[in-house]
Amino acid sequence: xxxxxxxxxxxxxxxxxxxxxxxxxxxxxxxxxxxxxxxxxxxxxxxxxxxxxxxxxxxxxxxxxxxxxxxxxxxxxxxxxxxxxxxxxxxxxxxxxxxxxxxxxxxxxxxxxxxxxxxxxxxxxxxxxxxxxxxxxxxxxxxxxxxxxxxxxxxxxxxxxxxxxxxxxxxxxxxxxxxxxxxxxxxxxxxxxxxxxxxxxxxxxxxxxxxxxxxx
Numbered sequence: 001x002x003x004x005x006x007x008x009x010x011x012x013x014x015x016x017x018x019x020x021x022x023x024x025x026x027x028x029x030x031x032x033x034x035x036x037x038x039x040x041x042x043x044x045x046x047x048x049x050x051x052x053x054x055x056x057x058x059x060x061x062x063x064x065x066x067x068x069x070x071x072x073x074x075x076x077x078x079x080x081x082x083x084x085x086x087x088x089x090x091x092x093x094x095x096x097x098x099x100x101x102x103x104x105x106x107x108x109x110x111x112x113x114x115x116x117x118x119x120x121x122x123x124x125x126x127x128x129x130x131x132x133x134x135x136x137x138x139x140x141x142x143x144x145x146x147x148x149x150x151x152x153x154x155x156x157x158x159x160x161x162x163x164x165x166x167x168x169x170x171x172x173x174x175x176x177x178x179x180x181x182x183x184x185x186x187x188x189x190x191x192x193x194x195x196x197x198x199x200x201x202x203x204x205x206x207x208x209x210x211x212x213x214x215x216x
Contacts, residue, residue, distance in 0.1 A: 004114070006175050006178070007111055010106055010110070010178065010182075011068070011103070011104075011107045012067060012068070014045075014049075014100045014102075014104040014107060015045045015046065015071045015072050015075070016045070016072070016074070016075045017096045017099035017103065018041075018044045018045040018048075018097070018100030018104070018133050018134070019041040019042060019044065019045035019072040019074070019076045019079070020041070020076075020078060020079050021044065021092075021097040021099075022040050022041040022042075022043065022044025022076070022079075022134075023040060023041030023044075023075065023076040023077075023078075023079030023083065024083050024092060024096065025044075025093055026041065026141075027079060027080065028083070028093065037080045038076040038077065040141070041072065041073075041079060041080075042069070042076055043133065043136050043137060044100075044134060044136070045072035045076075045100070046062045046068060046072055046133065047133035047135075047136040047137070048108070048128070048130060048131065048132030048133040049062055049068070049108075049132075050062055050132075051128060051129065051132040052108045052111065052112070052125055052129040055128070056117075058115070097134065098156075098186050098189040098190055098193075099186060100130075100133070100134075101130045101131070101134070101153070101156065101157055101185060101186075102130075102156075102157075102160055102181075102189070103182055104133070104157075105130035105156075105158075105160040105161045105164075105181070105185050106126065106160055106161065106178045106181045106185070107126075107178075108125055108126035108127075108128065108129025108130060109122045109123055109126025109127075109162075109181075110122075110126075110165075110174070112126060112165075113168075119165050122161070122165045123162045123165050123166075126157065126158075126161030126164065127157045127158045130154075130157035130161070131145075131153060131157055134146055134147070134153075135147050150192075152188060152189060152193070152197050152198060153189070155192075155199060156186075156189040159181075159185060159188060160182055160184055160185025160186075161181065163177060163181035163184055164177055164178045164181035164182075167180070
């Protein structure tokens with residue numbers, strides 16, 4: 001089945017945003033050279049899509065269409081060239097990560113539906129597509145992945161994917177609902193970052209998250 005132009009656009013936008021965000025994270029938090037920055041940017045950008053396509057029993061689109069690698073490399077190179085000139089990198093990293101999360105949540109879910117998965121499976125796969133690249137990035141940087149420590153990382157992706165999958169079942173226009181799902185995902189993620197919202201944690205977190213204990 002050929003990927004629709006709209007789905008391709010969502011994929012490429014998410015790839016570019018994640019490549020920029022992943023590379024900026026490398027610039028800010030890791031002592032890596034040009035190769036390291038580009039590698040982290042590209043892994044962040046294409047990791048979720050590869051996981052999605054493998055789970056759909058497809059040859060990853062990344063290796064079938066040169067535009068994916070070109071867009072990912074361009075985003076990483078832009079971050080390497082201009083990232084050091086940004087006084088405060090936290091905000092652009094968070095925004096770009098939220099953009100990539102939103103586009104991939106929707107594109108992953110829509111592609112899953114197009115290839116015959118049911119609504120529940122499509123929503124789950126959309127969520128996995130959205131968080132996959134960031135999870136690989138955080139693991140390579142030696143950090144606890146956001147999907148495991150930040151309740152409003154996977155949750156917005158799940159909601160955005162659900163909107164993109166469920167509303168068309170009731171007759172809504174597919175591309176319109178995909179845009180709505182991406183906007184809702186982005187908005188929830190940014191509100192969560194701004195206000196420090198999180199999903200409920202264990203009872204012993206009642207007075208705040210525990211700090212790691214030092215080993216003797």
